[in-house]
Amino acid sequence: MFTPQTGGAWYGYIAGAIVASIVLIVILTQLPQRARKWVLFTVTFLGGLFYALEFFLPTHEMMIEGNKAEGNFLTPFVVPMANILPALSSFAVGLGVINLFQLHTKRVLKWNLDSINSVVFFVAMILMTVAHIMAKRPHPSEFVTSLQKILFDGALQSLDATMFSIIAFYITSAAYRAFRVRSLEATLLLATAIIVMLGQITIGQLLTSSLPDYLHIEVVRNWILTKVNAPATRAIAVGLGIGSLAVGLRIWLGLERGSYFEN
Amino acid sequence: MEHATLGVRILVPLFSLCIVAMILVARKRDLFIRRIQGLSAIEEAVGRATEMGRPMICCTGLGVEGGVEIVTLQALAIVSHIIRTSVRFATRAILPVYDPQMLPVTEEAVREAYTLEGRPDSFNSEDIRFLTNRQFAFAASVAGLIAREKAAATFLFGYYYAEALIMAETGQQVGAIQIAGTPATTQIPFFIASCDYVIIGDEYYAASAYLSREPTQLGSIVGQDIAKWLILLTIILGCALVSIGAATSSPIGANFTQFFK
Structure with a gap:
């Protein structure tokens, strides 16, 4: 069931999966709210149980997909289980696209100054989808290849890089506000930032080179980062880890009241 | 694939037990949570x-x-x-x-x-x-x-x-x-x-x-706090055992840290 199929079997599996999905969706929509929540709870619990048992059960050396690895009797099913997720997410991408189409169609139909953005959205989306599909076909024409390169490498990546570079300016404005000396905390923050920044560059190291070793700015900077900053960050990480475990447990065991299992 | 070590096999179920136990307690009595x-x-x-x-x-x-x-x-x-x-x-x-x-x-x-x-x-x-x-x-x-x-x-x-x-x-x-x-x-x-x-x-x-202010979630927070106290106590115990191990050349500290690797 979890091995790739070819030829007629492939078509059979695709058709079977589509029929099974439709049947499942119809059954789920027909079920009363309470029963549907029980189905959700059961699937969530079994899914969580699978990963929990696979993680906690003792392991031994075994062959997984032709390679030697540590695992238990559930380990060979981890990859097939993970392969189900892209199938689910592909359905979700469809939902996302429908949402975008609904929103922007309404805006174009209403037509005001902002509607031009929605027109640009439609043009870009259709153009990029067509160019990418055409470019992935065997022996694409030079025009299609160039168009795809212009849209994806020339436009999209450059726009991504532009947004990323804007962060530099935002960091400057945020740092200016944070480091204004208005309170004891802000002053401490400013002093620490100056030490860490000067400790990072050669001029700072040069400034303190005549002082005893333990007062060299790079030593102080290192002390701040490893003895003050790192423990605080680790303490936050411990709290977050436990918090994440608690939320996971509540969802897994159906203890969470609210949107998912219980009203 | 990553799998649990002995320490994880003991600690994660222990923390989970604390959280679930406090959720059950919270459903029966009020619990306090500080202002955020x-x-x-x-x-x-x-x-x-x-x-x-x-x-x-x-x-x-x-x-x-x-x-x-x-x-x-x-x-x-x-x-x-x-x-x-x-x-x-x-x-x-x-x-x-x-x-x-x-x-x-x-x-x-x-x-x-x-x-x-x-x-x-x-x-x-x-x-x-x-x-x-x-x-x-x-x-x-x-x-x-x-x-x-x-x-x-x-x-x-x-x-x-x-x-x-x-x-x-x-x-x-x-x-x-x-x-x-x-x-x-x-x-x-x-x-x-x-x-x-x-x-x-x-x-x-x-x-x-x-x-x-839902009891299940309040109980979960108190359970998390107990788990954090357990971690803090483990850290203090670890520091003490490693120091004793270093001072007496005994493997007690190394054995303790090995348990969590």
Whole structure:
């Protein structure tokens, strides 16, 4: 069931999966709210149980997909289980696209100054989808290849890089506000930032080179980062880890009241 | 594949037991949870948006690995409470969504928030918008949304990366009151610099309990605190045993640390 199929079997599996999905969706929509929540709870619990048992059960050396690895009797099913997720997410991408189409169609139909953005959205989306599909076909024409390169490498990546570079300016404005000396905390923050920044560059190291070793700015900077900053960050990480475990447990065991299992 | 070591096999079930036990206790008696300033400011932020007659932007972040995951669900739980408050004040809230898998979940949660407040007819599905699942395109879209709508309040919960500052600074520029919370330790400083209130660390996971005062969640928070006390005691014990081991040349400290590797 979890091995790739070819030829007629492939078509059979695709058709079977589509029929099974439709049947499942119809059954789920027909079920009363309470029963549907029980189905959700059961699937969530079994899914969580699978990963929990696979993680906690003792392991031994075994062959997984032709390679030697540590695992238990559930380990060979981890990859097939993970392969189900892209199938689910592909359905979700469809939902996302429908949402975008609904929103922007309404805006174009209403037509005001902002509607031009929605027109640009439609043009870009259709153009990029067509160019990418055409470019992935065997022996694409030079025009299609160039168009795809212009849209994806020339436009999209450059726009991504532009947004990323804007962060530099935002960091400057945020740092200016944070480091204004208005309170004891802000002053401490400013002093620490100056030490860490000067400790990072050669001029700072040069400034303190005549002082005893333990007062060299790079030593102080290192002390701040490893003895003050790192423990605080680790303490936050411990709290977050436990918090994440608690939320996971509540969802897994159906203890969470609210949107998912219980009203 | 990663698998549990002996230490993990003992500690994780022990912590889980503490959490589940306290959830059961909380269903029978009241538990106390301290004040979290950032969360207390939510009503103030919603009230300000109402007074100004401008919308609020509630973002649930990008997530760690994508899809429906705990960090984003927690953000959605917090945002659901914000939406309930906004429904009471009749203030519009716009929710940009990064991951298409989160779109139906978000829609359902928001619809339920409207229903719980007795205003299901006010729910507008257009306010829950899937923008894109590209990091900087999403940042640009959210920043544009904040600027165009002149948001009076922005709520940034969930997992963020470098784009956090782009959104938060845009909110700062339009004069929005901003409340943020993220488990991404690298982004907390940026939020602190740009936002009015930031919830940090495990306050993020305590937020929904604090807002709802729901016994299950309050019990879970107390269970987490017990687990943290156990970790603290283990750290102190570890420090003592390693020091004793070093002073007496005994393997006791090494054996203890080996247990957790």
